[in-house]
Every structure is written in structure tokens, then in C-alpha cells.
Amino acid sequence: MIDRCIPPATGPRNPSRRTAPGIVAAIVALTGLVLAGGAAIARPFVDSAGRTVEVPDRASRVLAAGPPASVLLYTLAPTAMIGWVRAPSPDEAAFLTPETRGLPAYGRLTGKGNTANVEAVLTLKPDLIVDVGSTAPTYVSLADRIQAQTGIPYILLDGSIGRMAETYAKLGELVGAPERAKDLASHTEAMIALVKSRIASVPADKRPRVYYARGPRGLETGVAGSINTEILELAGARNVAEGGGATGLTTVSPEQVLAWNPDAIVTLDPAFRQSVFTDPVWSTLRAVRTGRVYQTPRLPFGWFDSPPGINRLIGLRWLAGLLHPDLFPEPIDAIAQKFYERFYHVDLDAEQRETLLKDAGAPRP
Numbered sequence: 495m496i497d498r499c500i501p502p503a504t505g506p507r508n509p510s511r512r513t514a515p516g517i518v519a520a521i522v523a524l525t526g527l528v529l530a531g532g533a534a535i536a537r538p539f540v541d542s543a544g545r546t547v548e549v550p551d552r553a554s555r556v557l558a559a560g561p562p563a564s565v566l567l568y569t570l571a572p573t574a575m576i577g578w579v580r581a582p583s584p585d586e587a588a589f590l591t592p593e594t595r596g597l598p599a600y601g602r603l604t605g606k607g608n609t610a611n612v613e614a615v616l617t618l619k620p621d622l623i624v625d626v627g628s629t630a631p632t633y634v635s636l637a638d639r640i641q642a643q644t645g646i647p648y649i650l651l652d653g654s655i656g657r658m659a660e661t662y663a664k665l666g667e668l669v670g671a672p673e674r675a676k677d678l679a680s681h682t683e684a685m686i687a688l689v690k691s692r693i694a695s696v697p698a699d700k701r702p703r704v705y706y707a708r709g710p711r712g713l714e715t716g717v718a719g720s721i722n723t724e725i726l727e728l729a730g731a732r733n734v735a736e737g738g739g740a741t742g743l744t745t746v747s748p749e750q751v752l753a754w755n756p757d758a759i760v761t762l763d764p765a766f767r768q769s770v771f772t773d774p775v776w777s778t779l780r781a782v783r784t785g786r787v788y789q790t791p792r793l794p795f796g797w798f799d800s801p802p803g804i805n806r807l808i809g810l811r812w813l814a815g816l817l818h819p820d821l822f823p824e825p826i827d828a829i830a831q832k833f834y835e836r837f838y839h840v841d842l843d844a845e846q847r848e849t850l851l852k853d854a855g856a857p858r859p
Contacts, residue, residue, distance in 0.1 A: 539668065542652040542661070543629035545637070549647045550621050552670035557615060557646075559603040559625035562653050562803035565795050566626050568594065569678060569804055569837045570662065571669040576618045582794060589794035589846065591839045604636055612643055620646055622668060626661065626803065627653035627721065655724050658804055659683045678804075681836060685807055686728065689814045692821040693730035702817050704731040705756035705781070706798075710765040712776070714745050721802045729814040730821075731758070748775045755779055758786040758817065762800055767853070788816055789853040791830075794838065808833045812854065827851055 536551035556574045558564040564579050572594050581599035582590060600615055604625050625637060629650050641648040649668070651661045659679035666675020706723055708714035716722030718733040720742045726733045734754040735746065752775075759781045761767050767789045770776045781787060790798040790809060797809030811829055815822035827847055834840050842850070 539647075539649065541629075541649040542657075542664070543634050543637075543650040545634065545650065547641070547647045547649050549649070549668060553622035553668050554670075555619060555621045556669060557600070557603075557618060557620035557623045559623055559648070560627060561602070561795075561801035563624045563626040563651075565801060565803040565805050566651075566661065566665060567624065567669075570665055570675055571671050572839065574669045576620055585849075586794040589834070589838065589840055589842075589850075603640060604633065612640065616644060616646075622646070623648040624651065624665065624668075625649070626651045653803060654721060655728070655804075655806055655810070656686070658807070678837065682804070682807055685811060689728060689730075689810055693728075693814065693818065695821070696730055696818065698732070701730050701732050702757040702786075703734050703754070704758045704760060704817070705734050705751060705754060707759050707761040707766055708743070708763065708799075710763050710769075712759075712761060712763070712766040712770065713748065713751070714743055716743055716799070722799045724802065725798060725806050725810045725813060726760075728810055730818050731813075751776075752779065756781050757784075758788065760788045760790060760798055760813065762790055762792070762796060762798065764789065764853070788813070788855070791850050791854050793850055804837070807837075816855070826854070 537549060538546050539549040540546050554574055555576050556567055556571070557576055558567050558579060561579050564575075567575055568590070572591055575594060575597060577598040577600045578594075579599070579602045582595060587595040598618070600618060601611070603615070603623070604627075623637075623640065623644075623646055625633065625648070627633070627650075629652055633650055637648045637650055640646075651664055653661070659682050662675040662679040662682065663672075666672045704726055706715045706726065708716075715735045716733075717735045718727070722743055723733050723735075734756045735744070757780055759770070759779075761770075767787060770782055770787055776782050790796060791812070792800070795801065795803070795805035797812055798806060808830055811822070812826050815824075815826055830850065831842050831847065834842050840846075
């Protein structure tokens, strides 16, 4: 699943997608009928951007605007989902509940490559749209615009991993699942606190320098401080890509990676992982010579990024254990088993555990 890392355009790129005033009026009228037959707009709600939005007393048909929102909604209230931003692939679907595997795909309303058509979204009759991620002005503007076009309440929730407990509480209030939200928030806070407490014993200058490699060539990365690399620092690493004015994701040169010469590499891309030990550009790096190239698990959602949502929580514990094995001796398979049961509603069998974790270590050349 693609992460929400690049702000959406402030206006429609394709003139054919512009919504004429007459169409807007028809959409709003249609929305009024939909809401009249479903959940009634009943109360004000203050979202993470400080916007006050009139929301249903209990939202029962929720549309996630992007992948992080899809993951959060799935973990909290899968019965409230009306579809996926992107249809799960067969290998992803095997790690989801049977009831959610066949939900329709409608595209994304926000972020890189937004593809959803507003009119088509309305046919799904959502009573609430939820976006999880940045609450920057660009996203506030998008939320206000779509809400004005459709008449459907559109809320923004903070997607940073350190605010996930609060975000769970807000979404739990909206979908009528406060106790479930409290449970997930509690476990989220406990996992983060555990990792932080153990990592605190490692001096900053002793923490490994890590490069995050995206794409088949490994030359796309997330700069320090971006939502895409949040768990690097939390897991006790130093991100070699310090930014230099860049934000979010950026493309770098092989020469830059060679100059950084990281102690370890985390990658999302299997093709890159398979080639890194034989590629002459990469084989001289310290991380490659010592075999510290880590392939992040990805089913049903990436453990490190892609998307940058609550799915990263298990990735935080996994990566901390790889970078500091003496501080995290507990086996990751047992921890993953409990995480998937609690957050993803699935009881992993032995074959699924093998599929999930077979490439999760550091392959040797």
C-alpha cells in the first residue's frame, strides 16, 4: 500500500475531474438523502487539525481517504469499513479477515497519486470520511474542499506514531468503539514505552547509522524527521539522510550513499535486497559487507512504512530487536503472533508465520 508522504495538489490536475456548480448541488442533494436514510448528523467534533466538524452520533459507514486511515480503521472497527483505497493482493488478503477481503476498492482521496472520483465515492454512501496522517494546511484545505463538495463530514487525525493512542481514542469515539480503542491505545503506548526505555541506555553516538532504501535501486529514502522514517529514531538508530532542507521522501545518488557508508540498511523492496550483495556500487558499503541489510516484512501492511500508519508498531519492535539484539532478546515471532491477533483480527498459523518472517532477518552474502 502506498504511503501518504507527498502533499496533494491544491486543485484538480485533470480538467475533466472538475466539479461544475450544478454537479456540486446535485451531489450535496444526493448526500442529504443518503444521510437522511442513514446516520443523522448530530454533534460537533474537533479533529486533530482543530477543525470543528458536524459528525454522525455514531458513524457506521466510514470511508478512509488514504492507506494509513484504512489500516487504522481496519484495526479498530473493520465492520465500519466500506472499502479499501486499493484492493488487497491475494497474499495480503490471506492476512485479513474474510469479511474485509472482498470489500470494493475506490481509490485514494489524498496524498500521492490521489485517484478517487468524488462522484463515484458517493455511490458507496459513506457517512464519514477519515484521513490519518499530516494535519498541515494542504490537507486541511483538501478536507474542507471535499466536505464542501459532497456534504459528507471529513475529519483529519494525526498519524504520527507518538500520537496514535490519542488518534485511536478520537476514532473510537466516532465509530462507537471506545473500549476497543482504549485497548489498542494501551497496547500501542506500552510497546512504544518499552522500546524507549530500553533504548535509553544506548548513548546517542553509539547508535547505528542506518539508511532507509526504497525502490528497486534503493535510491529513494526518507529524510530524518519525516513520517516515513519515524521508527528509525525510536528504534535506536541515527538516520544518515539528515535532510539538508528536504522533507518527506527524496531521491539520492549512489555517491551520496557511499559517502554516508551506513552501518545498516532497511529496505522495503525485495528486488533491491536480492541484488545488493552483488551490485558493485553497494557491495563496498559497511552495511553490506557485514550483512546488516534488513528486509521489512510487508503482509498485510508494511512493518516500516508503506503506509506510515499503526502498522509500524510491530515494525518498531522488530527493528529495535535487529539493531540492539542484546536489549530485546524476546523472539519476534511470538510478539508478532500476539500483535496480529490483537490488531489485525487474525490468528497466524505456522505457514503464515513462516511467510511473514522468512526474509525479516539480515541475509548474508
